[in-house]
Amino acid sequence: MSWWKEGVVYQIYPRSYVDSTGNGVGDLRGIISRLDYLTELGVNIVWLNPIYASPNDDNGYDISDYEAIMSEFGTMADFDELLEGLHQRGIRLIMDLVVNHSSDEHPWFIESRNPDSAYRDYYIWRDGKSGRAPNNWVSVFSGPAWEYDQASDQYFLHLFSKKQPDLNWENPDLRQDIYAMMRRWFERGVDGFRMDVINMISKNPSLPSVGDESTLAWGGEHFMNGPRFHEYMQEMHREVLADFDCMTVGECFDLDVNEGRKLVGEDRNELSMVFQMEHMSLDHGNGKWDVQPDWSRVRLKEILNRWIDGLDGVGWNSQFWMNHDQPRAVSRFGNDADYRVESAKALAAVTLTLPGTPYIYMGEEIGMTNVAYPIEDYRDLEIHNWYNEQVAAGQNPEALLASVHRMGRDNARTPMQWDASTHAGFTSGTPWLKVNPNYPDINVAADRANPDGIWHWYRDLIALRKARKTLVYGRYEPYMIDSEQLFAFRRQDQQGDFLVLINLSDERAITRLPESVTELAWQVVKNNYPGHDRIDALKPWQALILELTD
Structure with missing residues (x-):
């Protein structure tokens, strides 16, 4: 059987894991210093969020060089040492693959600003309509999904930040450049990729508006699970993935089971597994920021059971409660006030005993919680864009901040709480994002010192899953x-x-x-x-x- 079916994945957000230099930013050498910790916990796959060169508009998901290391994180020599250290301990490494978009500081995009460049078609450029953008799509990060470029008198598409222009997968030369880049990482020794918003790479080529063209609208029906999506995935497998013993997992929003079966069907040669995101909307009312705390357990089971049943005998599942884009699991799906330890353990039991590969996000193994900061203490682009837009529209700032406290992405990105020393042992300097104030009580050292702690529960469940393949x-x-x-x-x-x-x-x-x-x-x-x-x-x-x- 495939190693990734029997594995347990531990996700590391490098910026927030361990800072080895004192500059307040986590780095590769910091991760290297904790490799034995990963071994002791028992995980055998690490998923590393982006460490590539980036101007950091979206914390590394805006990549300016896919084959260089962000200077804040270290060097390629540091990466090679990290990879070797993981492999020596029997731990595989999967990297983030962010190829729906790049940074606007990537050489491809810089070149593409010239209409005569061979790279112009690496991105999605269109003429405006009557002084407006080519369509009325809204960006995931608020505001229009198009940015006007005065020099060439055209707009470029950016489904996320305006510094994250979408790549044009219709261009075969772009696809071949991406495949060549992937191949070089595999040849370097990485074991797979987590593919960021991968089901957005194929757009409806006519790029139609949604409803009233004068009003911004969500255009997901035209840029998710598009007409050539499976063609691209099969081509990627044929050109790259088939040559390596690797693991792939695609982040896919608005994906139903039928599409999921196509993506992970073992006879279709596309992906190993997907992150279906249905249960991440259980507490959403009218959108992400409309929090509905009384989420339905029946609905949760309906979603998870439907995916388990739908993929049974066809392909493989993944199981997770959170990641770097979601709030802390124990605060969202558990009870971090009255039953923090008990509910953290209960959520762990779900992840580690259901069918599919389990994913643990750093800090989940000690029950780290959400934070409640004033708006100026958050660093996430999505939070500030949404908050400022809503305040400008006349919404109550206190109510908006309450939603940020529940759903903001920085909940997951606060520094790892290692011990009760200053800044939780994360850094000797000033952390890039404030440490959760509860770190004196909730930290790795304290939890490991308690035989009944959450950390030991995770370690024991991981060991049980490894020993008893029935749970796999x-x-x-x-x-x-x-x-x-x-x-x-x-x-x-x-x-x-x-x-x-x-x-x-x-x-x-x-x-x-x-x-x-x-x-x-x-x-x-x-x-x-x-x-x-x-x-x-x-x-x-x-x-x-x-x-x-x-």
């Missing part, structure tokens, strides 16, 4: 799918039989399992309420993993 490949049978409290399911094959019961609520939960299950002899394997082993009733946020005895 076993059949999945859900129970109590209509319960607004319990996530209950069974994993079984010829090698084992596990029953997983997880209470995702603040209240005691009564189980309603089939008698054919309750009458069996179950032995407790993991329990975050030691001594309370009853399977008929679970305490708030209790996670109970049981194995059938012979």
